[in-house]
Amino acid sequence: MKFFIDTANLDQIKEAQALGVLDGVTTNPSLMAKEGITGKDNILKHYVHICNIVEGDVSAEVVATDLEGMIREGEELADLHEQIVVKIPMIKDGVKALKYFSDKGIRTNCTLVFSPGQALLAAKAGATYVSPFLGRLDDISTDGLNLISEIRLIYDNYDFETQILAASIRHTMHVIDCAKIGADVMTGPLSSIEGLLKHPLTDIGLAKFLEDYKKGNP
Secondary structure, rough: OOOEEEOOOHHHHHHHHHHHHOOOOOHHHHHHOOOOOHHHHHHHHHHHHHHHOOEEEEEEEEOOOOOOHHHHHHHHHHHHHEEEEEEEEHHHHHHHHHHHHHOOOEEEEEEOOOOHHHHHHHHHHOOOOOOOOHHHHHOOOOHHHHHHHHHHHHHHHOOOOOOEEEOOOOHHHHHHHHHHHOOOOEEEEEEHHHHHHHHHHHHHHHHHHHHHHHHHHH
8 A cells, every 4th residue: 555645744745755655735725725825836845845855746835726727736746756746626527627638648636535436536637646535424424434444345346546645644554455455646734654663562662672671781
């Protein structure tokens, strides 16, 4: 499973990259605003900064919701850097845009997916990634993991090449559960990745090793 980090914070991206397990980055206008990055030119420059840190795919989201606008913005984003993947919302014109970009050889990430039918349409239109929002479904007492399982079954039935990018990951167990059911990619905060490092028995064992070493080497 690929590990993406969902942020626009360069320090967190660098930290995840230093860990040696980072495969890419996803971000969006809300995450940009959280870091105080506003204005089209600043946002475009920031995407390039991210691409210069990581080696993998960087999802950059269009703001337009009409076909012509999505195509115009998507082509501009794709021209920024070869690592850019154009992030397109799951709406009617979005599906049309996915097909357009697929035919042009521009990679895409279909975002805001909440049903198997939406994921099926995205795959049919040629999306590179499809992003079911696990955490947001959990927030409304709906089983987000079940959605990923259903998409996995559908994609495997028909050998779709679209990768399932489990988005809106909230914590480490989400990562483990997504790995169990076959998500191709997870994207979440740095804490969800670093949480995989932690186990109390590891801490206890290391403390014991160090204690015994000190006894033998006063």
